[in-house]
Amino acid sequence: MIGKVLRGKRVQGLIRYLYGPGRHGEHHDPRIVAGFRSPVELEPGSQADGSRDFRRLDGLLTQPLALLGERNYRKPVWHVSVRAAPEDPILSDGQWADVAREMVSRTGLAREGDEDAVRWIAVRHADDHIHIVATLARADGTRPEVWNDGYRIRDACREMERRFGLRSTAPADRTAARRPKRAENEKAARVGRGDSARGVLRRHVAVAAAGARTEAEFFAALAAEGVLIRQRCSTRSAGQVTGFAVALADDTAASGGPVWFGGGKLAADLTLPRLRRRWAPDASSRPPSGPPLSARTARAIVRTAVRRAADETGTITEFFRQLQQQGLLVRPRYSKVDPEEITGYAVAHPAAEEPVWYSGGQLADDLTLPRLRRRWNNPADNASPVDELTPEERQAFYDDAVRAATYATSHVRRYLATNPYAAEDACWAASDALCVAAKVTGNRHLRRAADAYDRAARAPYGRIPRPSPAGNALRTTARLLTLAGVQDRVTLSILVLASRLITLLETIAQIRMLQQRPAQADAARDAHRHLERARTAADRHHGVRRDGPPERPQAQLASLDFPGVGALSGSSTPVSTPPAGPRSPTPRRHSP
Incomplete structure (x- = not known):
């Protein structure tokens, strides 16, 4: 009802x-x-x-x-x-x-x-x-x-x-996004837009928030998509931004002006204060971000960050400050003649297997400190070239994104038998990975999966979960996919990533059932079905055949080590402790 x-x-x-x-x-x-x-x-x-x-x-x-x-x-x-x-x-x-x-x-x-x-x-x-x-x-x-x-x-x-004795519906726990009004849906149908303006804007804001590390990157990503932005400033502290609203250029009111939606009108976790907590959690309590990045990925990320900082700053002090704000390790090099004069610098990514230091010249010829100073002094004569990723670097980004997703899934599985409520951050961050994957691939099945998963992501009543290793690994996945940029929607990289996300959603659906949140479990299962379609389409494109009986869901295989977990999770196939000896494969029961 x-x-x-x-x-x-x-x-x-x-x-x-x-x-x-x-x-x-x-x-x-x-x-x-x-x-x-x-x-x-x-x-x-x-x-x-x-x-x-x-x-x-x-x-x-x-x-x-x-x-x-x-x-x-x-x-x-x-x-x-x-x-x-x-x-x-x-x-x-x-x-x-x-x-x-x-x-x-x-x-x-x-x-x-x-x-x-x-x-x-x-x-x-x-x-x-x-x-x-x-x-x-x-x-x-x-x-x-x-x-x-x-x-x-x-x-x-x-x-x-x-x-x-009527059909049971979900509680008003604020996990669902704000639904468009009937007038919004009718307006979208009149103008030929597939979704309401509220739905389109929520998707834009979610993708921008997932791929950004700072507030400035968030607003820049929205502006790059053509979204109109209106920042709300504090009435007490001049210049302090306390909120924002967004609008589509072609969505106008009767007065002729744009129709604005605040972040809270899109979803409970998209207000500016909650987004800020996502980007800048307490560094003292931040857990590890996941598996270390490969050397190729770390170097490409460092080069991209250095070039962006050089474009957006004008002095060496501002340059170093912005690099540190982006989470990079910075080491200035001082003159042997004048100990106070900075003659160069080196940067490293903290998430690499072993921090490898790169000087500006090792990243690119135009990123040495003397070249940067000439550009800052004469910006008209020293335009910054566009920094393009090589195919090898883009593939490295996808490989590391898959590794991070796999790492997150293995951590989330542990919560099935220990404490399902400890998986809130991972459930939330999984939405980031899905949203960005759908954006950069343009795959319609991934987009539908991201939309379907939306409700399964949020903690009740708009609470922001404490950061966890699994959640940070999934946020790393989202940012790597953002940096990698647009990819072929049926490439083998997408096929591998979709397979890892399928396993993750199987686990999250069981966790939501253990938490007694059936509406969120249903949302995770709906997203899982869309990902299965994405993998089937990619298999068909590449001529991949999956003969024989389907394998048991990975989340259930993980539950075999923990008696009773499958029954608690509400799975259609009860899971119990197997007898001693090798395990025999059991066909999976597909949802209708």
Whole structure:
């Protein structure tokens, strides 16, 4: 059962719509099943011509609004549509009346025994849903509080599911992204956009956040995609950015200006404060980032970072500071004649197997300190060349990304038997890897997997998980894929990466079931099915055949060492401790 809260200005028009035929003739036998008085007393009478007379009902509902006068809400009509699932049994008028009373009671609008409560009615004009209408004015001349009423409606729906044996739905734990409104979907259909503006912007922001290490990189990535950005500054501290909003250039309002969405209107974890915690966790508590990078990858990352810092700074002090902010190790070289004069520098990547120091000249001819100083002094005469990755470097990035994903999966598996709640950071960071992989490959199956996984990623109520080695490894995967850039959507590198992510999502789905979060487990399984399609398409392109019975999911193979884990996880194939001796392969049961 789901309930959707709407607000309006005029109750008269809403009542006439509920008693009318509907937009597509879907309204049949409209009637009041509950209200602030008995349904028989509130039901509109019939006129001589057979039409309904709504004047008395209009007056009863709007009368308390006159007591508030200018203190009224701007939209004083509270409207909730409550709908059961198609497979649920049809509820009687009495049962729907219980549902309506539970809704207005939980929200505090009309608790049992409150004689000064708001005036409300519940109209039923179909088998599977009702509409609750209330005017936000109490009989004692005060305004009712409706803050967070959507979450109270969700709790009431779950209570009704338990009472009447209806299909169970997810709690309002804020793990789902903000859904587009109906007007947004209709607008997207009119202009021929496949997704609503809110959905497109959420995807852009998620990809930019996953591939960035700093706030500046985040906003630069959004601007490169053509996204309009509006930063919100503090009213107390001049120049301090406290939030942001984004818009599409071709998505305009009736006034002609762009339609802006703040980060929190896209998803709970996309506000600027939460993004900042993602990019700059406490360095003293930051765990290892995962397996060390190969020497080729580390050198390419260092060269790219040095060139970017040289382009964005103008002095040696700013240059060194930005390199350190990007997490690189910096070692200046001083003159033997003048100990205070800096004549060169060397940089190293801390995640390499062994930190290897590179001087500016070893990275590129134009990155020596004398050349950089000439460029800073005469920027017009010394334009920086574009730094392109070689095919070998790009392949090294993908190889290291696969290694990091494999490392993360092995760490996440341990939580199946120890503490599934310790995997929150890895579940969250897996979304980064999926979003960036979909972006750089353009693979439609990967994009659908990233969209489907979205809900499975977040911790409840917008909490930011503590960093973990598995989570940092997956964030490394996302950043390496970002640096590698666009890749052929059916290359063997993508095939290998998709296989590693399939194994990861199998494990995460079991972890979400162990955490008793079925909606998030379903999202992880949906993403897993899309990744399976991506791997099948790549197999077909490369002529790869997978003969014989499918292998057992890797997450279940990992569970064989821990008795009882498979049964707790809700898997369709129970897992138990095998007898002594070699293990025999067991065919996997595919989800329908």
